[in-house]
Amino acid sequence: MRSVVAPPAAGRPRSALPGFGLSxxxxxxxxxxxxxxxxxxxxxxxxxxxxxGLWQVLGxxxxxxxxxxxxxxxxxxxxxxxxxxxxVAWVFVRYEFPGKRLFDATIDLPFALPTAVAGIALTALYxxxxxxxxxLEPAGIKIAFTPLGIVVALTFVGLPFVVRTLxxxxxxxxxxxxxxxxxxxxxxxxxVTRVILPAVLPALVTGFALAFARGVGEYGxxxxxxxxxxxxxxxxxxxxxIKLEELNYGGAAAVxxxxxxxxxxLLLAINTLQAxxxxxxQRSRAAPALPHPVLQGEGS
Amino acid sequence: MNQxxxxxxxxxxxxxxxxxxQRNAVVTEQPWVRWLLTAAALVxxxxxxxxxxxxxxxxxxxxxLGVYWQAxxxxxxxxxxxxxxxxxxxxxxxxxxxxxxxxxxxxxxxFRGKTLLTTLIxxxxxxxxxxAGLIYVLLFGAQGWFGxxxxxxxxxxxxxxxxxxxxxxxxxxxxxxxELIPLMQEQGNDDEMAALSLGANxxxxxxxxxxxxxxxxxxxxxxxxxxxxxxxxxxxSVVSGHIRGETNTMPLHVEILYNEYNFAAAFxxxxxxxxLALVTLVLKSILEARHGGELSTSRRH
Amino acid sequence: xxxxxxxxxxxALPLAAQAGVELLNxxxxxxxxxxxxxxxxxxxxxxxxxxxxxxIKQSHGGSGKQxxxxxxxxxxxxVTLALASDIDAIAARSGKLSxxxxxxxxxxxxxxxxxxxxxxxxxxxxxxRDWDDLVRPGVAVITPNPKTSGGARWxxxxxxxxAKKHLEGEAAVRDFIARLYRNVPVLDTGxxxxxxxxxxxGIGDVxxxxxxxALLALHELPPGQFEIVTPSLSILAEPPVAVxxxxxxxxGTSAIARAYLEYLYSPVGQRLAARHYYRxxxxxxxxxxxxxxxxxxxLATVAEFGGWQQAQQTHFAExxxxxxxxxxxxxxxxxP
Numbered sequence: 063m064r065s066v067v068a069p070p071a072a073g074r075p076r077s078a079l080p081g082f083g084l085s086x087x088x089x090x091x092x093x094x095x096x097x098x099x100x101x102x103x104x105x106x107x108x109x110x111x112x113x114x115g116l117w118q119v120l121g122x123x124x125x126x127x128x129x130x131x132x133x134x135x136x137x138x139x140x141x142x143x144x145x146x147x148x149x150v151a152w153v154f155v156r157y158e159f160p161g162k163r164l165f166d167a168t169i170d171l172p173f174a175l176p177t178a179v180a181g182i183a184l185t186a187l188y189x190x191x192x193x194x195x196x197x198l199e200p201a202g203i204k205i206a207f208t209p210l211g212i213v214v215a216l217t218f219v220g221l222p223f224v225v226r227t228l229x230x231x232x233x234x235x236x237x238x239x240x241x242x243x244x245x246x247x248x249x250x251x252x253x254v255t256r257v258i259l260p261a262v263l264p265a266l267v268t269g270f271a272l273a274f275a276r277g278v279g280e281y282g283x284x285x286x287x288x289x290x291x292x293x294x295x296x297x298x299x300x301x302x303x304i305k306l307e308e309l310n311y312g313g314a315a316a317v318x319x320x321x322x323x324x325x326x327x328l329l330l331a332i333n334t335l336q337a338x339x340x341x342x343x344q345r346s347r348a349a350p351a352l353p354h355p356v357l358q359g360e361g362s
Numbered sequence: 363m364n365q366x367x368x369x370x371x372x373x374x375x376x377x378x379x380x381x382x383x384q385r386n387a388v389v390t391e392q393p394w395v396r397w398l399l400t401a402a403a404l405v406x407x408x409x410x411x412x413x414x415x416x417x418x419x420x421x422x423x424x425x426x427l428g429v430y431w432q433a434x435x436x437x438x439x440x441x442x443x444x445x446x447x448x449x450x451x452x453x454x455x456x457x458x459x460x461x462x463x464x465x466x467x468x469x470x471x472x473f474r475g476k477t478l479l480t481t482l483i484x485x486x487x488x489x490x491x492x493x494a495g496l497i498y499v500l501l502f503g504a505q506g507w508f509g510x511x512x513x514x515x516x517x518x519x520x521x522x523x524x525x526x527x528x529x530x531x532x533x534x535x536x537x538x539x540x541e542l543i544p545l546m547q548e549q550g551n552d553d554e555m556a557a558l559s560l561g562a563n564x565x566x567x568x569x570x571x572x573x574x575x576x577x578x579x580x581x582x583x584x585x586x587x588x589x590x591x592x593x594x595x596x597x598x599s600v601v602s603g604h605i606r607g608e609t610n611t612m613p614l615h616v617e618i619l620y621n622e623y624n625f626a627a628a629f630x631x632x633x634x635x636x637x638l639a640l641v642t643l644v645l646k647s648i649l650e651a652r653h654g655g656e657l658s659t660s661r662r663h
Numbered sequence: 664x665x666x667x668x669x670x671x672x673x674x675a676l677p678l679a680a681q682a683g684v685e686l687l688n689x690x691x692x693x694x695x696x697x698x699x700x701x702x703x704x705x706x707x708x709x710x711x712x713x714x715x716x717x718x719i720k721q722s723h724g725g726s727g728k729q730x731x732x733x734x735x736x737x738x739x740x741x742v743t744l745a746l747a748s749d750i751d752a753i754a755a756r757s758g759k760l761s762x763x764x765x766x767x768x769x770x771x772x773x774x775x776x777x778x779x780x781x782x783x784x785x786x787x788x789x790x791x792r793d794w795d796d797l798v799r800p801g802v803a804v805i806t807p808n809p810k811t812s813g814g815a816r817w818x819x820x821x822x823x824x825x826a827k828k829h830l831e832g833e834a835a836v837r838d839f840i841a842r843l844y845r846n847v848p849v850l851d852t853g854x855x856x857x858x859x860x861x862x863x864x865g866i867g868d869v870x871x872x873x874x875x876x877a878l879l880a881l882h883e884l885p886p887g888q889f890e891i892v893t894p895s896l897s898i899l900a901e902p903p904v905a906v907x908x909x910x911x912x913x914x915g916t917s918a919i920a921r922a923y924l925e926y927l928y929s930p931v932g933q934r935l936a937a938r939h940y941y942r943x944x945x946x947x948x949x950x951x952x953x954x955x956x957x958x959x960x961x962l963a964t965v966a967e968f969g970g971w972q973q974a975q976q977t978h979f980a981e982x983x984x985x986x987x988x989x990x991x992x993x994x995x996x997x998x999p
Binding site for chain 3 (some may be wrong): 079122123185189190191289290291292293300303304306307308309310
């Protein structure tokens with residue numbers, strides 16, 4: 063289809079296509095009705111408390127510890143995913159082994175599996191009488207119903223973000239650079255840490271941030287495995303629900319706003335980073351045949 | 363992993379004049395390192411991804427097929443399946459239309475605020491599902507802004523199907539748009555411009571040029587959107603009201619059964635959802651394998 | 664878009680109205696099986712009496728959560744919750760029923776009662792006999808969160824009543840309660856969640872529970888795992904029922920909603936309550952074999968706490984005694 067006709071009017075401005083007003087208008091209206099206006103509602107509700115009221119809610123020890131727990135466990139899980147996700151992405155891009163296709167498909171399981179199902183399954187595995195828990199509990203390691211359980215659940219939901227962000231970048235990374243580094247006498251370890259890692263770092267940070275953002279708000283998989291003890295294993299989304307159940311609408315909105323503001327800042331950072339790394343990648347991809355400036359200078 | 367299964371020597375493609383072994387030695391690791399890394403990655407995946415999946419089916423079938431079948435044909439379970447299908451059947455097309463419109467505007471045109479718009483479309487990704495439910499309670503709940511008006515007109519949004527649809531639309535909002543935007547950006551405007559210059563009108567141009575170009579990407583987005591729509595728990599839980607046979611979706615039904623000591627039934631319904639996830643993954647793999655070139659770059663394998 | 668949703672809404676309404684008369688009973692977790700059977704019995708009775716087919720829908724969850732849902736617009740015709748203060752909250756917050764709702768039905772709108780007992784593991788390995796065993800160091804106690812669970816509030820008041828009887832001064836009582844909650848490793852949001860934690864996840868040495876929940880667990884789960892311990896003193900737990908007047912009026916179900924709740928006091932209703940482990944207020948109608956499952960014990964009442972409104976205000980409101988105790992407990996010795 064794409065090659066049926068040659069583009070005779072390549073010089074036309076982009077806006078020559080029709081439907082701009084219609085599509086943009088519809089997109090913005092829909093976005094406003096479904097997302098922006100309702101979200102504005104929660105801000106208005108929280109604003110109803112006033113600054114003092116807002117600070118009072120957010121200063122409650124229980125709220126503070128729930129926010130700390132949500133962001134803390136999400137951070138730890140994202141770190142675990144950064145390490146193991148990189149490992150998985152590396153192995154899947156660089157090596158061949160039997161069953162690769164099958165394993166590759168399962169990496170997206172956390173995207174497709176409903177969180178509640180993940181929650182009960184992980185709980186069944188890691189509880190004291192579960193398949194994994196029964197081996198860990200005698201060793202003094204309790205996972206289910208502790209913050210550790212939350213980390214396990216968040217690692218589950220966050221894994222594909224890191225792997226899927228890293229894979230294309232690793233695949234595109236040019237082996238010529240590695241060869242060049244090696245031919246210059248770099249050990250494999252040096253090549254990996256000095257050549258490959260810097261190239262994939264923006265993608266790794268993006269994947270990390272995506273996994274982190276997802277983990278902060280996660281609810282379904284966590285409540286089954288967390289134990290939900292106030293100030294110990296009670297996550298911020300659960301606290302929002304509890305505040306709602308206590309008919310404390312303002313309080314619920316305040317916690318929600320705190321989460322939204324932090325997450326939104328994070329998202330902005332991700333998008334900026336993504337735009338930056340895309341430019342970076344396109345620049346480096348634009349001239350794949352050219353030798354690297356540094357290497358050129360050194361000679362080979 | 364022994365030498366026989368080690369295919370890495372074939373990668374990169376053999377070049378005639380190069381000493382193959384030496385070439386590979388510098389761009390890959392020692393066999394034992396490769397073996398160790400692969401084993402570590404697979405063990406990690408096994409523990410974190412495969413075992414939970416196996417666990418769901420094992421628990422579901424623990425008490426035999428009879429119990430399993432009974433749990434799935436229970437009237438509450440069937441109602442939950444029906445509701446879940448209905449909600450997905452409304453939410454996914456809504457987001458489909460939005461996704462195409464947003465992608466058309468963002469990918470085909472330059473305008474101010476484009477980055478902001480893209481960011482806002484992503485926003486629901488970073489909003490906790492619970493907050494997604496909360497915002498609609500604050501708007502449409504009896505104590506909310508539109509509550510009194512809705513009551514006066516005898517309309518029910520929260521604790522009824524519309525509320526569940528709204529919450530689902532919110533959490534699945536970016537899926538299709540996010541899939542289409544990069545794809546349409548990569549494809550550029552040339553095809554459409556050509557069609558226009560040959561006398562096609564806007565609709566024909568979209569229908570006969572753009573749509574065939576994006577159909578696999580579109581399907582891909584629909585697939586992911588649908589999986590999330592059917593599996594959403596947190597947001598729906600807040601707005602559902604848990605009326606059995608009426609506002610109880612499958613994931614909520616799993617929770618209810620789980621809380622009733624009815625573990626076999628809970629895992630049975632969970633296994634249906636897990637089956638849906640597996641079907642999604644299979645279709646997704648097929649799409650990536652067969653039509654990878656027509657998906658956005660990040661999906662090509 | 665909004666118009667589209669209104670369209671869904673208008674589509675959803677007639678769907679609900681199709682099946683003759685429909686009632687929605689919004690209840691708390693442990694009553695599911697009771698009402699499942701009772702609804703069938705009532706539907707038969709009503710069909711016989713009036714020739715009208717009635718479908719009763721059920722919604723279950725933590726009592727506080729259910730009250731919140733009704734306040735937010737869940738279209739309950741009747742509520743059958745764990746304690747009076749949750750229905751009080753509906754009356755106060757939404758005005759959907761009058762403040763004196765408790766006078767509308769016999770026995771201040773309480774058709775069956777229950778109490779709080781302990782469920783322990785088979786053989787009672789930690790030798791738990793009474794409330795003071797729960798505050799011993801190292802005993803893991805499972806009880807839900809009083810902020811969201813009705814049953815948990817009864818648990819708390821029962822423990823308080825025991826401490827008040829045996830200890831001198833409120834400081835000592837508070838200390839007793841603080842020690843008890845320090846022994847709680849998991850604070851679930853509902854009674855059912857706690858039961859699952861104790862029975863299925865194998866956490867804790869003792870579950871403080873509704874008698875009905877404990878008996879249900881004993882009979883529903885594979886036998887030989889648990890036993891019930893009845894403490895020397897507990898509380899008369901009174902789960903009340905009420906018609907949500909303005910909802911019922913809107914749905915045109917006022918009469919049938921009232922009949923539905925009144926039927927709970929009938930011989931059939933009382934017998935079913937006893938069968939599903941609730942103590943009937945008119946035991947004469949119940950099966951003696953069912954009644955034999957309820958031991959006699961000394962019961963405090965919520966009246967000793969000044970009634971539910973007073974108890975709610977003092978103990979469970981924002982910044983109340985429970986909050987103070989929990990804050991002290993978590994800032995002092997770390998909860999395991």
